[in-house]
Amino acid sequence: MPESATDAAYRRFLPWRRTFEIGFWVLLIGINCVGNSITTLMEIRRGRSDILSWEPAVWESSSAVMWLVVLLPAIVWFTRRFPLHWDNWRRQLPWYLLASVLVSILHVTGMVALRVLIYRWQGLEYDFGPWGREFLYEYLKDVRSFMIMVFSIEAYRFLLRRWQGEASLLDTPDEGPPVERIELPERFLVRKLGREFLVAANDIEWIQASGNYVNLRMRQHDYPLRSTIAAIETKLDPRRFARVHRSYLVNLDQVASIEPMDTGDARLHLKDGTTLPCSRRYRADLRGRVGAGVGVELGTPSA
Template identity: 55%
Template sequence: MSDRPVPPRSGAERYLAIRRPVEVGYWLITCLLSAVGNTTTTWMDVERLGLGFAAWEIASWESSSAAALLLLVPAMVWFTARWPVHLDNWHRRLPVYALASVIWSMLHVGLMVGMRKLVYAWHGEVYVFGDAFVYEYLKDVRTFLGIVVLLHGYRLLVRRLQGEASLLVAPDDDSPPVEPVERPARFLVRKLGREFLVAADDIERVQASGNYANLHVRGKVYPLRSTLAELQARLDPERFVRVHRSHLVNVTRIASIEPLDGGDARVHFDDGSAVPCSRRHREQLRTATAA
């Protein structure tokens, strides 16, 4: 065992270690504050105008809207990760996002109205939504756009914090390339304004994440803008084997393979992490590890 002192983690690494609880907490607090704030301001308007709505009605309107939005956040996170917007594809993504905004608004309104009907029925009343979808959509599309911008901006920040990998490319002049472009031995990682190289052999596994392939290297994750199939075609096939539709592993980094019922398996690594291996890839993995 090495006696070298472990360097202190940077602020970025400390944040990345707790990012999931922070993200969940952000949405919970945001939706709660939205419900409370909107209920308060709507109640003040109702009192000022003398409209005569009960406090529970106003609370049900605003809290149902916030609760419906909170329920749809996972879908928004998945959608924006699956079809991210970049400078080179925004015009192709625009129709997809326009359609998604309509679907998102329909789901938001449907959940919201359903909750209100339950609350009104509990109070012996009947909630009537009426023909107000266009009005709600005009409000929802602004919220939808705000969430899209927020998620894309946040992911960009996270990639800057954890580092973002890219393939080394041939230089513009006639000098020989630094790396073989077809079969790269190293990847360039940019992190917080600095650049360093990651050896392909140091990659323990790769996980698909939308239009990105996350490179797992010594406990750190570096997103590479590539599909898993594209990256697999450029890595050494004797070392990197597909074990699942979302996972590619370096067979030299495998600690053990755990058989599971139904022909599937679980691949374990030295750092304690594990990924699934589907039945269709078992034989390929067995052959690669036996070589």
């Protein structure tokens, strides 16, 4: 299948993906920090307060640092561990409510600690106020910020999956028998920006677990499929695909060589140059399956 303009654009985006993601949050949180600092200072000046002009900047920047450096990476990890979808939001809601409280506790204690340090550096004392009242006030703000971040992260992942193409299993037809075995599919349906096409299961080179998804690797392109690695393993031909790691399945036809390690694990070198890990749990079975006349080089242990 020739590469489309969409595929080419996605491939060009990949090297810049991490820069884009980090830059987006730095810019968004930075703009919010500067804007809040200015408006807070303006409100203070209207009331002729004796608060120094640098204090609102310290308040807002300490909050921004906690969100950007500590909390955002934790939220990204949490949403991968407990992904939120239309069909599971009721089950996940208690976890998200608990997470919002923990996020707020970390946010408040962290930013107060930063403010105390900066104020002492300036020879002053920082007074946060009554902790019970002030924490409730901060939590009501933090829970909104937390949910906005969760929504933004999930929306971005959804758009990214649509752009790169998201795979799914073929459904049972409403009428008549299926054209192939549903429990052992020979093809997968890929949806990409309004287009649909079929890909052969045998064209999958390797599969990697990614949270509640697995990435199907085909021709240097990843297609996410909503499944666990264990579930997709049961749906692939065991004569062609082998589990080599808790997070990886590999197409045996793609294995060029197995490099044993002194630790008991191994490295798999695929025909396209990719290197995958192979844990000791699966190494012996893999050697037996690929070593019998299939042109795979079996190496000697290396450090």
